[in-house]
Each structure stands twice: as structure tokens, then as C-alpha cells.
Amino acid sequence: xxxxxxxxTGLIGASLGLAIKRAGIKDVHIVGSDINRGHASKAQKMGxxxxxxxxxxxxAKDAEIVIIATPVMAIKDAMEIIAPHLKEGCLVTDTGSSxxxxxxxxxxxxxxxxxxxxxxxxxxxxxGGPDAAVNSLFQDRPYCIIPAKRASQDSVKLMTxxxxxxxxxxxxxxxxxxxxxxxxxxxxxxxxxxxxxSCASKSPSWDDIAKVASEPYxxxxxxxxxxxxxxxxxxxxxxxxxxxxxxxxxxxxxxIRKIIVSDxxxxxxxxEKTFSQAFVARxxxxxxxxxxxxxxxxxxxxxxxxxxxxxxxxxxxxxxxRRLFGWGSRRDRDSKDxx
Amino acid sequence: xxxxxxxxTGLIGASLGLAIKRAGIKDVHIVGSDINRGHASKAQKMGxxxxxxxxxxxxAKDAEIVIIATPVMAIKDAMEIIAPHLKEGCLVTDTGSSxxxxxxxxxxxxxxxxxxxxxxxxxxxxxGGPDAAVNSLFQDRPYCIIPAKRASQDSVKLMTxxxxxxxxxxxxxxxxxxxxxxxxxxxxxxxxxxxxxSCASKSPSWDDIAKVASEPYxxxxxxxxxxxxxxxxxxxxxxxxxxxxxxxxxxxxxxIRKIIVSDxxxxxxxxEKTFSQAFVARxxxxxxxxxxxxxxxxxxxxxxxxxxxxxxxxxxxxxxxRRLFGWGSRRDRDSKDxx
Numbered sequence: 001x002x003x004x005x006x007x008x009t010g011l012i013g014a015s016l017g018l019a020i021k022r023a024g025i026k027d028v029h030i031v032g033s034d035i036n037r038g039h040a041s042k043a044q045k046m047g048x049x050x051x052x053x054x055x056x057x058x059x060a061k062d063a064e065i066v067i068i069a070t071p072v073m074a075i076k077d078a079m080e081i082i083a084p085h086l087k088e089g090c091l092v093t094d095t096g097s098s099x100x101x102x103x104x105x106x107x108x109x110x111x112x113x114x115x116x117x118x119x120x121x122x123x124x125x126x127x128g129g130p131d132a133a134v135n136s137l138f139q140d141r142p143y144c145i146i147p148a149k150r151a152s153q154d155s156v157k158l159m160t161x162x163x164x165x166x167x168x169x170x171x172x173x174x175x176x177x178x179x180x181x182x183x184x185x186x187x188x189x190x191x192x193x194x195x196x197x198s199c200a201s202k203s204p205s206w207d208d209i210a211k212v213a214s215e216p217y218x219x220x221x222x223x224x225x226x227x228x229x230x231x232x233x234x235x236x237x238x239x240x241x242x243x244x245x246x247x248x249x250x251x252x253x254x255x256i257r258k259i260i261v262s263d264x265x266x267x268x269x270x271x272e273k274t275f276s277q278a279f280v281a282r283x284x285x286x287x288x289x290x291x292x293x294x295x296x297x298x299x300x301x302x303x304x305x306x307x308x309x310x311x312x313x314x315x316x317x318x319x320x321x322r323r324l325f326g327w328g329s330r331r332d333r334d335s336k337d338x339x
Numbered sequence: 340x341x342x343x344x345x346x347x348t349g350l351i352g353a354s355l356g357l358a359i360k361r362a363g364i365k366d367v368h369i370v371g372s373d374i375n376r377g378h379a380s381k382a383q384k385m386g387x388x389x390x391x392x393x394x395x396x397x398x399a400k401d402a403e404i405v406i407i408a409t410p411v412m413a414i415k416d417a418m419e420i421i422a423p424h425l426k427e428g429c430l431v432t433d434t435g436s437s438x439x440x441x442x443x444x445x446x447x448x449x450x451x452x453x454x455x456x457x458x459x460x461x462x463x464x465x466x467g468g469p470d471a472a473v474n475s476l477f478q479d480r481p482y483c484i485i486p487a488k489r490a491s492q493d494s495v496k497l498m499t500x501x502x503x504x505x506x507x508x509x510x511x512x513x514x515x516x517x518x519x520x521x522x523x524x525x526x527x528x529x530x531x532x533x534x535x536x537s538c539a540s541k542s543p544s545w546d547d548i549a550k551v552a553s554e555p556y557x558x559x560x561x562x563x564x565x566x567x568x569x570x571x572x573x574x575x576x577x578x579x580x581x582x583x584x585x586x587x588x589x590x591x592x593x594x595i596r597k598i599i600v601s602d603x604x605x606x607x608x609x610x611e612k613t614f615s616q617a618f619v620a621r622x623x624x625x626x627x628x629x630x631x632x633x634x635x636x637x638x639x640x641x642x643x644x645x646x647x648x649x650x651x652x653x654x655x656x657x658x659x660x661r662r663l664f665g666w667g668s669r670r671d672r673d674s675k676d677x678x
Contacts, residue, residue: 124554142550171550178551184539185552189559192531194617195591199584200523201620202591210629211481211510212517213524215463220528222558224621228614235599235610245538246596250589252534252541257585260574271574275567278533281540282563290549 002028005063007056007078009034009043012095012121013069014133017048019166022135033059035074042130057085065091065162072096073233079109086114091155093119097182099146099175100239106148115155118146120178121168138168146175180241188245190231193223341367344402346395346417348373348382351434351460352408353472356387358505361474372398374413381469396424404430404501411435412572418448425453430494432458436521438485438514439578445487454494457485459517460507477507485514519580527584529570532562 004020006013009032017030032049033056034040040052053059060066060082068078075094086092092114096102099118106116122142125132143163147156163170173181196217200209235242259270284290343359345352348371356369371388372395373379379391392398399405399421407417414433425431431453435441438457445455461481464471482502486495502509512520535556539548574581598609623629 120551122551122553124557141553144551171547173547177544177547181544181548181551184542184548185556188538189535189555191592191595192535192559194614195588195595196528196531197617197621198591198613199527199587201617201624203523205516205520207629208510208512208516209520209523210624212459212461212483212520213624214461214480216528216562217524218463218625219558219561220531221617221621223555224614224617226614226618228611228618231614232607232610236607240600243596243600246592246599248538249534250592252537253530253585253589256530256534257582260585261579261582268571268575271571272567274537275533275563275565275570278536278540278560278563279565279567282536282560285540285549285552286557290546 003063004028004030004065005059005067006030006032006043006049007034007059007066007068007082008070008074009039009049009130010036010069011125011128011130011132012123012137013067014039014043014046014048014130015123015135015137016067016069016095016166017043018046018133018135019138020162021047023165025165031059031063035070036129039130043133046130046133048130048133056081061085062087063090065093065158068092068094068096070094071230071233072098072102072237075102076105076109079105083109083111086111088113089152089155090114091158092116093159095119095121097186098234098237098239099144099173099178101237103146103148103175104238112150115151116148117151117155117159118144118148118175119159119163120144120146120182136167138163138166141168143168143170144173144178145170146173146178176241179239180244183239183241184245187231187234187242188249190223190226191242191246192249193221197221197224342402343367343369343404344398344406345369345371345382345388346373346398346405346407346421347409347413348378348388348469349375349408350464350467350469350471351462351476352406353378353382353385353387353469354462354474354476355406355408355434355505356382357385357472357474358477359501360386362504364504370398370402374409375468378469382472385469385472387469387472395420400424401426402429404432404497407431407433407435409433410569410572411437411441411576414441415444415448418444422448422450425450427452428491428494429453430497431455432498434458434460436525437573437576437578438483438512438517440576442485442487442514443577451489454490455487456490456494456498457487457514458498458502459483459485459521475506477502477505480507482507482509483512483517484509485512485517515580518578519583522578522580523584526570526573526581527588529562529565530581530585531588532560536560536563 006017009017013032013034017032020028020030029051030049031051031053032040032043033053034043037054040049043049044052056078064087066082066086068075070078075096092106092110093116094102097120099120102118106118110116120143121138122144123137145159145163160170200206200213203209256274259267259274345356348356352371352373356371359367359369368390369388370390370392371379371382372392373382376393379388382388383391395417403426405421405425407414409417414435431445431449432455433441436459438459441457445457449455459482460477461483462476484498484502499509539545539552542548595613598606598613
């Protein structure tokens with residue numbers, strides 16, 4: 001019996017449990033723990049975990065893989081608590097969306113003899129507890145992985161194999177890149193929603209404005225209904241890439257403003273060009289047609305595409321991995337990939 | 340038989356036809372006309388119009404009510420074409436979302452002896468053609484009305500009665516207010532979507548950013564998939580209130596930026612306060628709890644609430660209205676309102 005510990009059995013943690021179960025791996029025992037006892041027992045009832053432990057230490061002890069799937073601000077405490085009890089050589093990962101801070105906590109709190117690999121599943125939703133969990137949450141979705149410098153090559157392969165077994169697409173990034181990209185497409189949109197609510201709702205005419213507001217306003221302000229405390233913590237973090245994106249955004253918006261106030265010839269064409277470019281860029285993105293311009297991106301995709309025969313490259317830990325995931329050959333792995 | 344002409348039988352025009360039919364008004368004959376013949380015949384097939392006319396002139400001639408439900412840029416041409424053929428004293432209205440320009444066109448092109456009342460139904464969607472039309476499109480939705488200075492009090496009542504008969508909530512506004520409010524909640528959100536697509540998609544790392552982009556980015560950029568030519572025309576129009584809203588928005592966003600880059604005490608509280616205020620404002624808006632702060636707003640709601648007994652106030656045109664809408668008494672009207 002090999003043990004996987006899931007600390008935090010909310011939407012992500014419980015879905016990971018269900019997805020690993022769906023992968024049909026033999027002899028894996030999943031232990032869950034959550035500060036919210038209701039979440040943990042719910043996760044057990046739905047089959048996401050085999051066993052519930054009240055203490056993090058009991059859950060993490062002897063586990064080959066420890067997944068910390070708590071909100072970002074709770075990751076530090078979880079690391080500090082489990083650190084002295086981790087099995088030598090185990091893989092520790094998390095699911096937080098701010099990687100710079102998390103990588104520093106791992107460096108500071110986790111022992112040298114474990115392998116930390118930061119993770120961020122891009123699944124498009126957060127929160128909601130285990131009730132919202134599904135075994136297909138990661139299917140065909142990107143999963144960012146950021147190995148700590150000290151993480152063994154073997155632990156990176158183990159992580160990659162696990163992610164591929166649940167149907168996700170692993171992408172290697174460094175923490176700084178990751179956080180900046182998440183700022184651009186997740187934190188910046190939140191701030192735009194907030195500022196859009198603010199600028200209309202602070203108007204003395206808000207009562208009338210509210211009457212003509214409909215779907216466009218509802219959509220564009222949707223993120224402002226996100227939990228204020230969660231977002232407060234995100235922007236209290238060390239990462240300041242959001243400032244770059246705010247400035248870039250304001251500069252783009254200001255370019256449009258300049259076109260609107262101009263009375264030069266070509267205003268018509270300039271407006272249409274700006275709107276068409278955005279229309280096309282979004283259409284391509286939705287269709288999955290954003291091409292890899294940089295070699296770095298190409299490499300990122302190549303590494304987890306795994307034609308190197310990971311399984312054959314290792315013996316010791318690979319044996320453990322084979323036990324965990326039941327993959328005896330590349331053919332098995334490839335056939336799983338085609339699901 | 341009283342005649343209503345609907346010029347432009349797309350989503351809005353065809354839905355108006357269906358909604359008027361649903362209101363069960365006797366002896367009304369609806370004639371539709373559309374530059375897109377397929378749209379017109381589709382509208383007839385679905386029962387939104389009783390008859391199709393190839394020419395605008397034939398459609399508008401002898402009509403008691405002429406509804407111009409074309410895209411904004413086509414309204415001017417429609418007015419110019421039908422102007423010499425309109426029945427004396429008839430009501431002409433439109434459904435465009437830019438009222439300043441439309442009111443000027445009406446002043447310039449329509450004869451003095453007809454009543455123009457600008458309209459803008461707030462239904463949350465546009466385009467899609469008659470296939471998307473439903474008779475409940477206006478049910479419980481605001482419908483902005485902007486009477487021309489010359490419009491008779493009686494024509495305003497006729498418009499109000501018609502809007503109430505289709506279940507919508509009429510609100511009186513002046514054109515400048517209307518356009519500024521629409522800018523805040525519809526045109527500004529579009530520009531934010533465009534600028535958000537631009538600032539990420541112009542990045543050299545767009546291929547990687549695209550991978551971590553999910554639902555938040557998809558939602559906040561949704562409006563950038565709107566028709567570039569339609570939006571180009573909106574921002575080519577005379578109304579410059581969008582500039583005020585862009586500046587107000589940038590100022591709000593910049594306030595948040597200042598909090599994020601500060602390292603003062605109180606940063607935590609300031610972030611949470613900003614996010615919480617937006618959270619609460621949006622929640623109240625969604626719940627319909629934005630209170631009328633100004634007396635003007637209170638008046639706006641009082642006028643169409645219609646306890647003055649419109650029907651009893653007039654004889655001549657009111658008689659025509661009674662024929663059109665089949666309302667013999669306030670009791671009838673009230674019972675319809677309760678649907």
C-alpha cells in the first residue's frame with residue numbers, strides 16, 4: 001500500500017482524490033485531512049479519500065506524495081506543521097495560485113531530504129468545497145509545475161506521471177513567469193471588475209445607471225463578487241507583477257482613448273483595427289490557436305510529452321512510481337494519454 | 340384595423356412583434372420590413388408580423404406606430420426614406436442604444452406633424468436575428484424612453500401603454516443622461532474587454548500566458564468578441580461621455596494601484612475595504628436593491644407607474660389607443676400589469 005496525503009479536501013483536493021481514483025491506480029491509499037471536518041468527511045463519503053485524519057501530521061506521515069490543497073495563506077502553516085514528520089524522499093506539492101511565495105516557504109520550512117514541486121491546476125474555478133468536486137476537473141486542462149531547485153529529476157517525473165494520469169497537461173514554468181502570467185489573466189481581470197463596479201456605483205446617478213445596466217455589465221463585473229479576503233491576501237503577497245499589468249492595461253486603454261478623442265482622418269480605421277485585433281486574438285485563444293512563438297514555450301511542451309521513456313530511465317524511485325501508478329511500459333502510458 | 344410597422348425584424352424587432360401579439364391586442368395589423376428578406380419572412384413565419392413589405396415606404400405608410408428596430412447607423416436612412424410618407428400624428432420610435440444622435444436625426448429628418456419618442460429596451464442581448472426572438476424578451480426589463488421636445492403628451496402615453504402591455508418597465512430619461520449611463524455600463528465594459536485582450540496578447544509571452552488563462556479571463560474578455568464594425572460606429576458617434584468614464588475608470592484603477600505599491604500600515608484594511616465595497620455594491624445591484632438617491636429618479640419611476648388614469652385623460656387619441664391596445668379601464672390595465 002502506497003500512501004497519498006491530501007491536505008485540504010475542498011474543490012481541488014477532493015477532485016484530485018477522485019481523479020487519482022479514476023485513473024485506476026492499484027494499491028494506493030489516499031488519506032485526507034481538512035480543518036473543516038465536514039469537508040473531510042464529505043470527501044470520504046464521495047470516495048475522494050479512503051481515510052480521514054484529524055491531524056495533518058498523521059495524514060502526512062509515511063506518505064509518498066503529500067498534496068497541500070489549502071488556500072494559499074494556509075500553505076505556510078501546513079508546511080511548518082508537517083515538516084518534521086515527512087518521509088525521506090517524498091514528493092510534496094501544492095495547488096496555490098501564487099508560486100513565488102510558496103516556493104520560498106518550501107525552501108524555508110521543508111527538510112532538505114524531501115522534494116517540493118509547486119503546482120497550479122488551471123481549472124477555471126475555485127472554492128465551492130468538496131460538493132463541487134468532479135473526477136474530470138483536470139481533464140485536458142493545463143497544470144503548471146514549478147520544481148524547487150533541489151527537487152530530484154525523479155520526483156519531477158513522478159509529478160508529471162501523476163498529472164498525466166489524471167488527464168491534465170503539465171507545463172513547466174519558473175515561479176516568476178507563472179506569477180506574472182496569472183497576474184495578467186486572473187488578478188488583473190479581478191481588479192478591472194472591482195474598478196468597474198466602483199466607478200459606476202460611486203456616481204451620484206448610480207440608481208439610474210443601475211437600471212440601464214444589463215448583461216455586459218454583469219459579465220464584466222462578475223469577478224468583483226469574489227471573496228474580498230482571499231483577494232486581499234493575494235495582493236498583500238510579495239509578487240508585484242500586477243503593477244506591471246495594471247500599467248500595461250492603462251496604457252492600452254489610454255491608446256483607445258486617444259483614438260476616440262482625435263478628430264483626424266483615419267479615426268474610423270484605427271478604431272476598427274484595434275477592435276478587430278482583439279476580436280481575432282480572442283477567437284484564436286478560444287480555439288486553442290495561440291502559437292508557440294518562443295523556444296522556451298516549445299521546450300515546456302516537449303518535456304512533459306515524454307518520449308524519453310521516463311520509466312526506463314530510473315530504477316529505484318521509478319519502481320515506487322510503477323507501484324503507485326501501475327505503468328509498466330511506455331505503451332501503457334501512451335495508451336492512457338489517449339483517453 | 341390599426342397598423343403598426345416594424346422596420347428591421349431582427350432579434351428586437353421580431354421580439355417586439357411577438358410581445359405585442361402576446362399582449363392580445365385586438366384589431367392590430369403588424370407589417371414588417373427588413374433589408375434582409377430572409378429575416379422578414381422568418382418573422383412572418385413565426386407570427387411576429389402579419390405581413391411583409393419589401394419597401395420601407397409601404398410598411399410605414401398609414402401606420403399609427405412606426406418602430407425602427409434597425410442597427411443604429413441605419414436609423415438615419417430609414418427616417419429619411421419614410422419621412423414624406425408618415426401618417427399625420429403617428430408615433431415613431433426606435434430601439435437604438437445611442438440616443439443623442441438619434442434624437443438629432445429625428446429633429447432633422449422627420450416631419451413636424453409626427454411624434455418621435457426615442458426608445459432603448461434594456462434586454463441584455465443584441466443581434467442574433469429573428470431566430471433568437473421571444474415574446475418575453477421585454478418582460479420585467481427596463482425600457483428607456485426619451486420623448487422629443489415636440490412629442491405630444493398623448494403620444495408619450497401611447498408609448499408608455501404599449502411598453503407596459505409587453506411587460507417592460509418604462510423609464511424616462513433625457514438623451515444625454517441615457518447615453519452617459521449606457522457608456523458607463525455597456526461601452527466602457529467593451530473597451531475594458533478589448534484592452535484586456537490587447538495587453539496580454541501583445542506580450543511576447545502570450546503563448547504561455549494563454550495556457551494559464553481560464554474562466555476569469557474568458558469572462559472579462561467576452562465583449563471583445565462583439566462585432567468590430569458595430570462598436571466602431573458607436574465610438575465614431577458624437578457622444579463623448581465615454582471619455583469621462585474611461586478617465587473615471589483609470590482613476591479608480593490607479594487608486595487600487597497606489598494601495599498595492601504602498602508599504603504603509605493599513606494596506607491590508609484598504610485593500611479589503613475596496614474589494615468589499617465593490618462586492619456589496621454588485622450584490623445590491625443584482626438583488627435590485629440600488630436605492631433611488633435622487634428625486635429625479637423617484638420622479639422617473641412615478642411617471643410610468645400611471646395612477647393618473649391615462650385612459651380617462653384623453654378622448655381623441657386615447658380612443659385610438661383604446662382601439663390599439665383594447666384597454667377600456669384602469670382595472671384592465673392593472674390586471675395586465677400583474678402578469
